[in-house]
Amino acid sequence: MTDALIQKSAPNDEDMKKIGQFSRREMSADEVYIFNVDLCNNDIDRDFEKFSVATLNQLAEYFVGKTGIFDHSMKAENQKARVFDAWVERVDGKKTADGDDFYTLKARAYMLKNDENRELIAEIDAGIKKEVSVSCSVEKAVCSICDTDNRHGRCEHIPGKSYGGQLCFNILSGARDAYEFSFVAVPAQREAGVTKSFENAKEKNMQDIIKSIASGDGVTLTKSEASRLNTYIEGLKDEATLGEEYKKSLSKEVVDLFKSAFPDMDSKLFSSVTAVMTAKELIGFRDGMKKSEAKTKIKPQLAQAVESKANDFSQFRI
Known part of the structure; x- marks a missing residue:
């Protein structure tokens, strides 16, 4: 296998059986186009975040049945494929940026062989459409330096900076759900690209925004921020x-x-x-x-002195 994120794969009987769980009728192998896709992995991505291996295994279950779209655009007409199988696989001899064994979340997806998808299928076969990104939610984003969960608080460490020779990044753990995978031009992960979508995640507060700007790194803000x-x-x-x-x-x-x-x-x-x-x-x-x-205020010489009343002992007079 090559390092391509999407690879063409011929359907077999087991594939057709799994696809049958999602189709309204029994499909034939000639009607579907099947491809393998590396959804995400446990390496540190461009946002200085990484999934734990346990989280990848949780996501493997969540991604079965999820749809494939374009650029995370949640429109029905953008639905092109569906995941019917997913698993986590260790890549022999490969390490993550922080020295862990490299694991990747792989999936098998299918789409219809029809006139509408002909161009997309041709682009996948030609290696033009091969980068993907996923949308999911996780419970925690733990700082690699101090173990602070930045989902529910903020530590002083800045992802991408080194502290005592140790790179700071957030470890994503506790998968809650998976929503879709998208064909994109530039994924966050170098190997399989990932766009995280934290469920009920709060926008940056002003202190976080200022800290990000002060770091000197590129800062991306939402319209609201x-x-x-x-x-x-x-x-x-x-x-x-x-x-x-x-x-x-x-x-x-x-x-x-x-x-x-x-x-x-x-x-x-x-x-x-x-x-x-x-x-x-x-x-x-x-x-x-x-x-x-x-x-030090000095009284004027001509200021009238307060006269003391002489005691004439008149109270003793008879």
């Missing part, structure tokens, strides 16, 4: 404007206090100092100067 990021940025702009106005008022207040405390000094010199101070530093200067002013 991009909209939330834009709203977040606009909010930061508004807060920055308010912050600048507040800082200007603080700076003016500090300069006025300086002029009051040191009337003979050039206030412009101090203004240039306040211009580079942070709001926190300005608040510290303002509060400190106010306290100092209160302690």
